[in-house]
Amino acid sequence: MNVLIQRRGLTALLASVAFCWLASSSQAADKPLRVVLPVGAGSGVDTIMRATAPSLTKALDGQPVVIENLPGAGGITGATVIARAPADGQTIGVVSNNHVVNPSVFKKMPFDAVNDFTVISVVGATPFVLVVNPKVQAKNAKELQALIKAAKPDTYNYASSGNGTILHLAGAMFMDAAGVEVRHVPYKGVGPMVADILGGQVEMGVVALPAVQGQIKSGALRAIGVMGKSRVASLPDVPTMVEQGFKDVDIAGWFAVVGPAKLPPAEVKRLHAAVVAAFATPETKEAMAKQENIINPMTSEASQQFFKTEQDRYARLVKKANVTVE
Incomplete structure (x- = not known):
């Protein structure tokens, strides 16, 4: 009799544990996935993730996806939130080149850009383009170089999304290659930056x-050159900077999904699979093609190593371009 009672008690206990586990799993699935973007609305990463969010929800078996823009300090503000989030797979973020540039331009960092994060996947890359207000009398990079050289000092200004950001570095890279001095004007995000280029x-x-695809197409902005290795389909007549004689100007924007450090392997696997599936849907592939993004998700292990390599690369570029944060 006692044995029977003990067995029934054990069965009840196991049933209770199973019920609690299923209940907690259901609650976790119902809880929205928080996706922190350390950039403002209208930036390249923001545009990419808002186009991908519906497919990501489907890939997560219906788990809602909430995108949260937390711009500031070249991406440090949002990245700090990601680094300090619980390592439970419910908060992730999407970062870009800025994440590994920052250690080279900021004297103090609230986190280690590599070791305080789990890199789930470097997903792909997006082209950078140098644009001007149409009032600028230059149609290509050589004309722009000549125009700046012939002008008085401080006649021309170039904007970026913030001091020490990848867009600051990319602009400085061109100015250095062209041998010209143009005053840098930092903004708090891509949206205000583009607005002021449009406004002159x-x-x-x-x-x-x-x-800026829409503004280039409408003529509100003029594309001077593509900053990467090859031309883009939507701008077939816009040559790369290398084609225009600036062989050292080769830079593009990559983006990666990350989580806090020590994210459990099961969560890394789950989130990686969902990201790969989301970017493989016909809807997302069409959106990425329209934006000229090249999607090629890397494994978590390869992505973690990529972060280390890129951080070393940008440290050299920052030193060469003499980019400093005031």
Whole structure:
């Protein structure tokens, strides 16, 4: 009798544990996935993730996806939130080149850009393009170089999304290659930066193509050159900077999904699979093609190593371009 009672008690206990586990799993699935973007609305990463969010929800078996823009300090503000989030797979973020540039331009960092994060996947890359306000009398990079050289000092300004950001570095890279001095005007995000180039308050800037495709197509902005290795399909007549004689100007914007450090392997696997599936849907592939993004998700292990390599690369570029944060 006692044995029977003990067995029934054990069965009840196991049933209770199973019920609690299923209940907690259900609650976790119902809880929205928080996706922190350390950039403002209208940036390249923001455009990419808002186009992908519906497919990501489907890939997560219906788990809602909530995108949260937390711009500031070149991406440090949002990245800090990601780094300090619980390592439970419910908060992730999407970062870009800025994440590994920052250690080279900021004297103090609230986190280690590599070791305080789990890199789930480097998903792909997006082209950068140098654009000018149409009032600038230059149609290509050589004409722009000549125009700046012939002008008085401080005649021209170039905008970026913030001091020490990848767009600041990309602009500085071109100015250095062209042998010209142009005053840098930092903004708090891509949206205000593009708005002032459109308005003529600043003459030029390097921007991720998805953020300015519409303005280039309408003629509100003029594309001077593509900053990467090859031309893009939507701008077939716009040559690369290398084609225009600036062989050292080769830079593009990559983006990666990350989580806090020590994210459990099961969560890394789950989130990686969902990201790969989301970017493989016909809807997302069409959106990425329109934005000229090249999607090629890397494994978590390869992505973690990529972060280390890129951080070393940008440290050299920052030193060469003498980029400093005031």
